Amino acid sequence: MNHEIVIDQQTIGDMVVLRPAGDIDMARSSTVRKAVSEVVRVRPAKLVMDLTSVEYMDSSGIATLIEGLQSSMRNKMKFVLVGVTPKVRSAFEITKLIGMFTICANIDDAAKI
Amino acid sequence: MEREPEISIRLFSDPHLLSTIRAAVDALAKLVGFAERSRGLLTLAVDEALANVIRHGYQERTDEMIWINLWRVREPRGIRIVLDDLGRSVDPAKIKGRDLDDVRPGGLGVHIIKETMDESCWENRPGGGMRLTLVKWLSPEELQNVSPSQPENTTS
Numbered sequence: 001m002n003h004e005i006v007i008d009q010q011t012i013g014d015m016v017v018l019r020p021a022g023d024i025d026m027a028r029s030s031t032v033r034k035a036v037s038e039v040v041r042v043r044p045a046k047l048v049m050d051l052t053s054v055e056y057m058d059s060s061g062i063a064t065l066i067e068g069l070q071s072s073m074r075n076k077m078k079f080v081l082v083g084v085t086p087k088v089r090s091a092f093e094i095t096k097l098i099g100m101f102t103i104c105a106n107i108d109d110a111a112k113i
Numbered sequence: 114m115e116r117e118p119e120i121s122i123r124l125f126s127d128p129h130l131l132s133t134i135r136a137a138v139d140a141l142a143k144l145v146g147f148a149e150r151s152r153g154l155l156t157l158a159v160d161e162a163l164a165n166v167i168r169h170g171y172q173e174r175t176d177e178m179i180w181i182n183l184w185r186v187r188e189p190r191g192i193r194i195v196l197d198d199l200g201r202s203v204d205p206a207k208i209k210g211r212d213l214d215d216v217r218p219g220g221l222g223v224h225i226i227k228e229t230m231d232e233s234c235w236e237n238r239p240g241g242g243m244r245l246t247l248v249k250w251l252s253p254e255e256l257q258n259v260s261p262s263q264p265e266n267t268t269s
Binding site: 023025026027056058059060062063086087090091094095 | 128129131132135150153154156157160161164167168221222224225228229
């Protein structure tokens, strides 16, 4: 059982893409929160969370993304989600918070925003 | 006398163990006949309940005990899950999901549990701690897809 979450980071033009891989739950959301905070600190124009490899997300993961969205807005950055899997989408839907987020199908679409 | 649960687990209040419980809940829910989306939400609700015990009941101490028992239920067909802990007791009447218009991180767990489960009941345990009983029934569509040959070794 892997207790850690791996987060790949890539800079494409004026946007930074974070790609967490694994479940984002109570044990792992603090790692994602830290990665998001570090990106916001350098204020790229856009922060893209690529969730393609996230199979599961609990409310602590959703809370982490809300914090990321709010801190991005405070810093006049765009915050975009891509690759939202059906399981993660249903977690967002039940909290009725999905409408808060800009969601794109892929990185190319996110780059156009 | 109540029948023994299909699955009975005692675990430490360590968040790193939650993925193991999610796998067990998903496996039994699949056996009962829940569709993939229902299983995902059911697993999420149980995960949120355990996270709340760890976070609020045990103030994130990782060496306390939680007991989880899971039953298949026959009439109507579904799943019953009971979580027991010895953590801080709270008034069950005060356990409420937060207003979702208040957009902020945190406090979503109870909302997820109540939205997902058909029944959710928090009680104070006589010896201290809390008991949470969760029940979810198969939807009519899921009932139609349950194979008649599936075992009926279940409780009413």
